[in-house]
Amino acid sequence: MRAQIRFTGMVLALLATLILSVGTGSAAKTDSIDAVQSYEMAITATLYLRVLDSEGTLQATGSGAIVSAGGSALTAYHVVKGAARVEAQLSDGRVLSPVKVVSYDELTDAAVLELPDPKTAKLTSGAYPYLTIRSEALKFGETVYAIGYPLKNTPIITQGIVNNPKAKINGRDRVLTSSQIVSGMSGGPVLDDAGRLAGTISGSLRTMDNIHLVIDTNDIRKILPGKLK
Numbered sequence: 001m002r003a004q005i006r007f008t009g010m011v012l013a014l015l016a017t018l019i020l021s022v023g024t025g026s027a028a029k030t031d032s033i034d035a036v037q038s039y040e041m042a043i044t045a046t047l048y049l050r051v052l053d054s055e056g057t058l059q060a061t062g063s064g065a066i067v068s069a070g071g072s073a074l075t076a077y078h079v080v081k082g083a084a085r086v087e088a089q090l091s092d093g094r095v096l097s098p099v100k101v102v103s104y105d106e107l108t109d110a111a112v113l114e115l116p117d118p119k120t121a122k123l124t125s126g127a128y129p130y131l132t133i134r135s136e137a138l139k140f141g142e143t144v145y146a147i148g149y150p151l152k153n154t155p156i157i158t159q160g161i162v163n164n165p166k167a168k169i170n171g172r173d174r175v176l177t178s179s180q181i182v183s184g185m186s187g188g189p190v191l192d193d194a195g196r197l198a199g200t201i202s203g204s205l206r207t208m209d210n211i212h213l214v215i216d217t218n219d220i221r222k223i224l225p226g227k228l229k
Helices: 002-029 035-045 217-221
Strands: 046-052 058-066 072-076 085-089 100-105 110-114 143-151 154-169 172-177 189-191 197-204 212-216
Touching: 035 046, 035 058, 035 143, 035 154, 035 189, 046 072, 046 143, 058 143, 058 197, 072 197, 143 197, 154 212, 172 197, 172 217, 197 217, 212 217
Parallel strands: none
Antiparallel strands: 046 058, 046 085, 058 072, 072 110, 100 110, 143 154, 143 189, 154 172, 172 212, 189 197, 197 212
């Protein structure tokens, strides 16, 4: 009789463990965030970029994303190519200058920027707000959000899915997404549904309507400072 009671207790304990496991799995799924939360989490780490020539004339504008408390940031290389000077503006209107281009890969269109020291920028927290870079590869159909500045003081967010996580475009891997991209958003962050940076906006695909190009995090990591890889 005692053996039967012990056996029944073991079965009940096992069932309880299984129920808890299922509950934990369900909770993990609720970690996904929507567009409102994504924007609120990312906008303070999203930059409006002004690219100037040697005479101080505006050459181009674009977007960027801060990825470290010390001020490392990402953008698309074509945004800063040939720049004599780069300026960045935070979402609160604060202008940061000069911004240095510390590394880039013209083939993948990825570039790493260095913002002024946080102390020089007189940030309240003493550090820059930043986005965490996603480590795992994107999958077909995942929800993603793109953020950027088509106009000064006018950030926008668009929602889409990953149409292809690793498409060969002109001999290089690209993430394809249906998140709408317009001029000025190049270099801005693409977020996954956990609010992590899942890529950098590169441009649009002329041969497909409403399909846009994103620089993969693997290509980004290749040019990041060692401590951020």
